[in-house]
Amino acid sequence: MPGVTKMQSLLFQLILTSFVFLNPVNNVNAGITSTFIRKEWPSVDIPLDNEVFAVPTGDNAPQQVHITQGNYDGNAVIISWVTADEPGSSKVQYGTSEKNYEFTAEGKVMNYSFYKYNSGYIHHVLVDGLEYDTKYYYKIGSGDSAREFWFQTPPMIGPDVPYKLGIIGDLGQTYNSLSTLEHYMQSGAQSVLFLGDLSYADRYKYNDVGIRWDSWGRFVERSTAYQPWIWSAGNHEIEYMPYMTEVIPFKSYLYRYPTPHLACKSSSPMWYAIRRASAHIIVLSSYSPFVKYTPQWVWLCEELERVDREKTPWLIVLMHVPIYNSNEAHFMEGESMRAAFEEWFIRYKVDVIFAGHVHAYERSYRVSNIRYNVSSGERYPVPDKSAPVYITVGDGGNQEGLAARFREPQPEYSAFREASYGHSTLEIKNRTHAFYHWNRNDDGKKVAADSFVLHNQYWSNNLRRRKLKKHHLRNVLRQIASY
Numbered sequence: 412m413p414g415v416t417k418m419q420s421l422l423f424q425l426i427l428t429s430f431v432f433l434n435p436v437n438n439v440n441a442g443i444t445s446t447f448i449r450k451e452w453p454s455v456d457i458p459l460d461n462e463v464f465a466v467p468t469g470d471n472a473p474q475q476v477h478i479t480q481g482n483y484d485g486n487a488v489i490i491s492w493v494t495a496d497e498p499g500s501s502k503v504q505y506g507t508s509e510k511n512y513e514f515t516a517e518g519k520v521m522n523y524s525f526y527k528y529n530s531g532y533i534h535h536v537l538v539d540g541l542e543y544d545t546k547y548y549y550k551i552g553s554g555d556s557a558r559e560f561w562f563q564t565p566p567m568i569g570p571d572v573p574y575k576l577g578i579i580g581d582l583g584q585t586y587n588s589l590s591t592l593e594h595y596m597q598s599g600a601q602s603v604l605f606l607g608d609l610s611y612a613d614r615y616k617y618n619d620v621g622i623r624w625d626s627w628g629r630f631v632e633r634s635t636a637y638q639p640w641i642w643s644a645g646n647h648e649i650e651y652m653p654y655m656t657e658v659i660p661f662k663s664y665l666y667r668y669p670t671p672h673l674a675c676k677s678s679s680p681m682w683y684a685i686r687r688a689s690a691h692i693i694v695l696s697s698y699s700p701f702v703k704y705t706p707q708w709v710w711l712c713e714e715l716e717r718v719d720r721e722k723t724p725w726l727i728v729l730m731h732v733p734i735y736n737s738n739e740a741h742f743m744e745g746e747s748m749r750a751a752f753e754e755w756f757i758r759y760k761v762d763v764i765f766a767g768h769v770h771a772y773e774r775s776y777r778v779s780n781i782r783y784n785v786s787s788g789e790r791y792p793v794p795d796k797s798a799p800v801y802i803t804v805g806d807g808g809n810q811e812g813l814a815a816r817f818r819e820p821q822p823e824y825s826a827f828r829e830a831s832y833g834h835s836t837l838e839i840k841n842r843t844h845a846f847y848h849w850n851r852n853d854d855g856k857k858v859a860a861d862s863f864v865l866h867n868q869y870w871s872n873n874l875r876r877r878k879l880k881k882h883h884l885r886n887v888l889r890q891i892a893s894y
Contacts, residue, residue: 442776442821445829445860454812456584456611456623457630463589464626469556471496473534475628475667476551477635478562479642480602483674485565485687487539488639490518491669492551493531493628503536505549509561512550523666526655528621535669543567560636563601565688570724571841574688575599578802578835580606580731580767581645583809584623584630587832587852591808592634594850594857595834602638602687606767607645607697607731611809612663614647617655624663642668643694644681645731645767660698670694675714678706684714689839691723697732697768701751708751715759720869724842726761728799733766735775735792735801737825740814741768754781757797760868763837763847767805770814772849773828774861775801792824796872800865804849808832827861842870 457463467474473492481487490503501520504512518536522529534551541547544566550559566572577600582588595603610627612620634640648664650657665680672683681696693714701707718726734745734753745766756764757779779795782788806813815830832852839845844864851860 442823442825443827444817444821445827445831454585454587454808454810456810457586457589459622459626464584464629466495466629467556467558469552469554471499471552472556473499473552473558474531474632475625476558476560476632477628477640477668478637479639479668479670480685480687481537481539481671481674483671483684483686484568485685486541486543487537487671488541488562488564489669489671490534490536490538490549490551491667492534493625494534494552495531498532500551500553501534501536503538503549503551505538505547507542507545507547509548510559512548521666523662525621525650525657525663526617526652528618530621530666531625533666562637562639565601568686568688568722570689570722572689573838573840574690575601575836575838576690576727577603578606578765578804578837579603579807580765580803581608581770581805581809582631582807583608583611583811584627585808585810587808588630589808590852591806591832591834592631594852596634597857598834598836598850600836603634603640604692604727604729604765605640605642606729606765606804607643608647608767608805608807608809609642609645609664609668611647611811613650613652614810616652620650620652621663624667628667641685641692641694641729642670643729643731644696644698646698649698677710682707682710684717686723689723689842690725690727691718693726693728695728695730695748695752697730697745697748701748703751711752711755715755718759720760724867724870725839725845726759726868727837728756728761728764730764730766732768733773733801733803733805734764735773735778735824736766736769736803737773737818737822737828738769738771738803738814738830739816739818740770742818744768749780753779756799757781757795760797760872761799762868763800763802763865765835766801766803767807769803769805770809770811771803771817771828771830772806772833772851772861773803774826774849774863775824776826778824792822797868799868802835802847802849804833804835806830806832807834808852829860831860833860837865843867 506513612623732745734749778792779798849861
């Protein structure tokens with residue numbers, strides 16, 4: 412039996428290798444507008460007394476626990492939580508054995524006010540110097556109110572390190588949001604790339620804004636306490652509300668959700684980069700200045716130069732506002748960022764760009780619109796094998812509902828689009844290819860509705876990659892022949 416299993420494995424490698432290496436980069440069908448019509452659950456927030464928002468038992472027990480990557484290369488995490496009544500301890504006890512906490516890290520605590528709402532005590536603790544590819548158990552709080560969780564560090568950075576990422580955007584806290592979250596947690600993904608618009612607390616007024624930030628933190632804790640969510644901000648995090656004398660943008664978001672921006676020499680937590688497994692992930696801010704000479708523009712210019720595709724072959728960019736979008740909702744809102752950065756995305760061979768904002772799903776072909784310079788040149792997007800794939804995953808389930816009106820006819824750059832709730836996964840297999848899936852929440856069920864093999868932009872057009880595929884194919888055939 413072990414021999415049969417080995418032979419099956421080798422044959423699978425041969426089939427997969429042949430499919431991946433012989434399948435052209437742009438072997439795609441004509442654009443599809445899905446005809447699926449969802450029986451939509453009401454787009455209303457779940458009542459606050461629902462069990463999904465339950466406050467943990469115990470006096471001043473830690474709640475709203477979430478972790479994110481804590482440094483550039485993935486062997487550190489920032490653990491955050493809230494204590495409602497008093498500061499309590501800002502220590503994290505952790506170790507590699509359950510109930511056996513060998514190490515301690517201590518962080519900082521802060522709070523803020525929003526209108527007449529006073530937040531709980533928000534703790535942020537950097538836990539660094541971790542071993543790669545290791546399961547850690549951690550404990551926060553004290554006495555009967557202490558709570559215990561765990562997380563898994565990513566593998567050490569390397570070009571052929573497999574890793575599975577989840578992609579969620581515009582989540583909110585409705586029953587549709589709950590469906591998305593539960594389906595994501597069944598995916599086997601190891602970390603979330605979050606595309607902005609977290610709680611939709613700005614849909615409320617006065618003290619209810621802060622209350623709905625708290626409920627959202629408890630809502631997502633079932634996932635965020637156990638694996639890193641890589642944050643980016645959307646328009647619903649701005650919270651510019653002068654009628655309440657609240658005029659500092661992103662106030663709640665910045666107090667609650669830290670990012671490792673200093674590790675990548677960013678001057679703002681709104682834009683930053685991390686390296687994780689075989690991916691270099693860049694997070695941009697659609698609502699911070701990004702035109703020439705601004706801090707974000709300068710930083711991105713420098714960060715793209717730091718990307719080493721020999722170590723991290725996969726270059727992924729996150730933003731909130733999509734650059735290519737054929738929905739009536741937010742149509743062309745990403746045009747200014749496209750004009751600023753699209754040429755760079757092509758020059759540096761970005762593999763895929765994920766965005767949210769539009770409450771629907773859409774995937775583009777590889778296209779670009781860099782030949783038009785206002786006075787001359789091609790005015791429309793054209794096929795471009797050097798361009799990234801643009802994917803909008805703004806369909807997490809928030810209370811604003813779906814963006815159901817797509818523009819007609821479907822533009823040539825649009826490969827697939829559908830107005831449904833869901834989430835995506837990107838499963839990196841090695842330096843040359845990854846498997847992508849978008850999973851529709853079909854009336855409470857997870858349904859794979861769009862999928863394709865994503866070819867790496869750097870290695871698919873690289874002479875060394877072509878030599879590598881021949882070498883790998885020869886090795887597989889040699890193993891089968893010698894079996």
